[in-house]
Amino acid sequence: MQQHTGQHLLSAILDTMGLETLSWSMGSASEMNYLELPRKPSEEEISSIQAQCIQAIRDNHPITVETPGDVKADSLPSDYDKEKGVVRFVKIGDMDYNACCGTHMKQTAHISLILLHHTQSVRGTNCRLFFSCGNRAIGLANESINALRKIGVSMSSGFKPAEVQANVAKLGEAVAEGRRREKKLLAEVAKFEGDRIKAVLEVGRRGWCYRATDGLDFLNLVAFEIKDAVKEGVVVLTSGEEKKMGSIMIMGEPALVDALATKVKEVVSSVKGGGKGKWQGKVTEWKAGELEALRKAVEEE
Numbered sequence: 001m002q003q004h005t006g007q008h009l010l011s012a013i014l015d016t017m018g019l020e021t022l023s024w025s026m027g028s029a030s031e032m033n034y035l036e037l038p039r040k041p042s043e044e045e046i047s048s049i050q051a052q053c054i055q056a057i058r059d060n061h062p063i064t065v066e067t068p069g070d071v072k073a074d075s076l077p078s079d080y081d082k083e084k085g086v087v088r089f090v091k092i093g094d095m096d097y098n099a100c101c102g103t104h105m106k107q108t109a110h111i112s113l114i115l116l117h118h119t120q121s122v123r124g125t126n127c128r129l130f131f132s133c134g135n136r137a138i139g140l141a142n143e144s145i146n147a148l149r150k151i152g153v154s155m156s157s158g159f160k161p162a163e164v165q166a167n168v169a170k171l172g173e174a175v176a177e178g179r180r181r182e183k184k185l186l187a188e189v190a191k192f193e194g195d196r197i198k199a200v201l202e203v204g205r206r207g208w209c210y211r212a213t214d215g216l217d218f219l220n221l222v223a224f225e226i227k228d229a230v231k232e233g234v235v236v237l238t239s240g241e242e243k244k245m246g247s248i249m250i251m252g253e254p255a256l257v258d259a260l261a262t263k264v265k266e267v268v269s270s271v272k273g274g275g276k277g278k279w280q281g282k283v284t285e286w287k288a289g290e291l292e293a294l295r296k297a298v299e300e301e
């Protein structure tokens with residue numbers, strides 16, 4: 001009831017600012033509600049709306065229900081059947097007068113609190129204004145305070161919102177930097193692996209490359225390194241671990257690629273793949289012994 005009555009009051013305040021309520025959605029217990037407005041309110045408007053909500057609650061306007069007999073049917077909500085039901089109007093002091101058949105609090109002080117949350121743009125220029133009322137608002141505020149505190153503790157920082165925000169931003173930068181370093185290192189490993197395979201191809205015709213992690217990202221890097229050297233001979237590149245998925249790539253002389261693709265299908269039970277010149281396959285799950293059997297088939301047979 002706090003949410004519903006709070007929505008009446010919030011919409012009444014928004015009306016005075018030329019922000020018509022186009023629709024609304026009441027969230028389930030412990031969720032936020034929202035109103036849809038024709039445009040996004042400015043920061044100043046949001047502050048003003050919030051202040052007016054608090055003031056209207058503090059002023060403790062009476063909320064009354066009226067059932068006038070001479071209501072014109074066309075002023076009613078479209079889903080309201082005047083012939084069957086008694087028309088009820090809900091009045092909040094001098095602030096609002098609206099047809100509604102729902103139940104309401106008796107005075108605005110009983111709403112306790114209307115808390116405005118964030119906004120979200122929808123359908124072009126429309127805007128959803130999220131809010132919560134009463135005990136639910138207090139519950140959501142408590143959850144946020146506790147969550148912020150836990151995040152602060154887990155990052156060994158303070159838990160004032162600005163401190164947590166600054167630390168999360170710093171953490172995000174560190175993660176991005178870590179990814180860049182990892183990408184660079186992987187490219188370096190691929191370069192070494194490429195050089196090793198090139199040396200193998202100089203003395204033989206079959207190269208083998210395996211890396212447990214990094215999947216196709218790594219195989220593609222190695223493939224790039226060896227693309228010229230493999231014009232004579234063939235190389236099988238694999239990734240993944242036993243009981244996990246993986247990738248296989250075969251590149252080189254077309255006849256040798258075809259022959260090894262056939263071998264791969266014999267040895268690896270869950271592989272699916274194809275391609276001319278460069279064969280590529282996906283392993284749903286490496287079964288016990290399959291990786292070693294494939295290595296032997298490439299290197300020793």
Ligand SMILES: [Zn+2]
Nearest residue numbers: 008090100102
């Ligand atoms: Zn109502």
